[in-house]
Amino acid sequence: MKIPKPIQRGSSWRITVTFENKRYSATRDTAKECEHWASIKLLELKTGKVDLEQGIKPPYPFRKLCDKYYQEHGRHMRSARTIMFKIKNLDRIAPNIADKSIYDFKPTDIALWRNDRKKVVKVATLRNEHAIYSAVFTYAMKELFLIESNVWHTVTMPSKEKSRNQRITPEQQELLLKSLDWDGATTPENSKHFVAWAFLFAIETAMRQGEILAMRRADLKDGFVHLPITKNGESRNVPLSKEAKRLLSLLPVDSDELVPIDKVMCCGTWVRAKKRVNLPQINFHDSRHEAITRMVKVRKLPVEVLAKITGHKTIGILINTYYNPDAQDLVEMFNDSES
Template sequence: MKIPKPRKRGDSYRIEIMFDGKRYSCTRDTPKECEHWATIKLLELKTGRTEDNKPVKPTITWMDLFNQYYDSVGKYTDSKAWNLTQLKSFEKKVGNLANTLIYDITPKQLTTWRNKRLKEVSDNTVLKEISLYSAMFTYAQKELFLITENPWMQISKPSKPDSRYRRISQQEIEKILKILNYEVGQIPTQSDHYVAWSFLFAIETAMRRGEILNMRKSDIYDGYVHLPKTKNGTKRNVPLSLFAKELVDLISREQEKIIPQSENAFRQMWEKKKAKTDIVDLHFHDTRHEAISRMVRVRKLPVEVLAKITGHKKIEVLVNVYYNPDAQELVEMFNGSAS
């Protein structure tokens, strides 16, 4: 059988062969590599054996791997919604690599993809995507035993961006409450009310959005909330301030789930309403920065106690990422400690 000529696709080459009515293809960096692959592939298909006289590997593309990884692992994690979003947009993000056999994906191809992706999105987004993609190949290596090496381990990752430093002003809080049609002390009855309620509760407790959305009446005790499952896999107790208790008292006694919304509906409401304000660069997770900074300033909590409340296992992350005092707060604490 005559080997077809490879076709150029972007920065790489793609070759397709037919055997017994089935189509096989691969993507390589050069035409010669494509032709070499096609020669070996045809030999394997004709003999039913590999060049090492081993059974032919199962045909599994990166897209196939992603689907299998999601069904077996991804949808059972706390990031299942994000994983599903990544799955739906996967082919658009990686192009021809999605339909390339996982055995054929090279570090050079991944480096080319990384460089292209860095021109489209932030370094942090690329880091998150690489982490997910690398986890898939580790799954293929250590659980499915399909590959012997993870190609992602052979490429350089973008530098981790500086930690986010974002406080929330009282003026911004008022704008968020206004756009969500909510006033402090109001019993929430509508979807936008619950988003506003959660915003206030997060600033008061330093709880994550997901933790608030999963919170139930049965988790609330006299003076604290018990979180049976958190992002880092451990349980913890979060003390409630007087204001936090007042917020809890506003929730109907009949409903077990505090926030009667899905994570996706909540996120869409937050983004849609926030976009109607003039507030720049505010994420819901910034409430955690604000809450932790307030706890230090107002309650003077020692770092080891604060870590128990926030659930941080690494003190340096708590101090260097989430504690964001402004200059005036530092001056006040400095002078206050001398009196």
């Protein structure tokens, strides 16, 4: 059935559909929203299961909504890989709600899922999954106009865990390089070498793993690396130290792709390397903590300059999460301030 054209009335739009000699109308802010509403309304009416006067709606499984969300929205996001994983593994992550109709969701369903899930995953994982599934419902509410509110917002998630303060000592750094079979002075030749190179470059620049893997030769400028797109959606310029420039000089010059490995290979290689030297507590992202702490200690960078380098919009996160001085660092800085 053809969707009728919305009619503008003042600052809003109105659309009317007819089904079995009955007219159904809605007013929305834009013509696109009207067309969305009309297409869903006609689909509901055609099923023969909807009785609007009784408030009955056709079943719409959460699994189906998740698939639609990913295809139309999630796959275009920078976190597409994570979103796809959480949706693909819905049967394992959320078996009690995977096939439940979104119209039948109750806060108790989500609370039950939360309580079961936190027994097997960390709080950070639970909060991430909650955020993704909540975004799916928000999409259904604001883009598809299937529901009036987001039930996921009614259930409280556990508070964030204490921020990591893991530092990387010179001894640990050497052990990891040895495990990755790279001396830090020759041209990287295989995946282990490139992971080791990326690790050292991260410690020197405070760049994220994904930012390093995405670098291209055209991004290298005179004294800095230009990152055209970062985690927060904005570009950033990262100054290069002498050591960072030395590391870049070791890379092959015949490719635009500076680090020819993807995130899956990088993560897998890193996990195996740290297990070989019994350092399971060290995450690749800890290199960012170490880099930021060193920048403050060695270069005495003011926090506003540091934030520009690291890309933090919230100074509090930069200071409280990523700057991890030990007691001796604080003592030295305190004494330096008196001299």
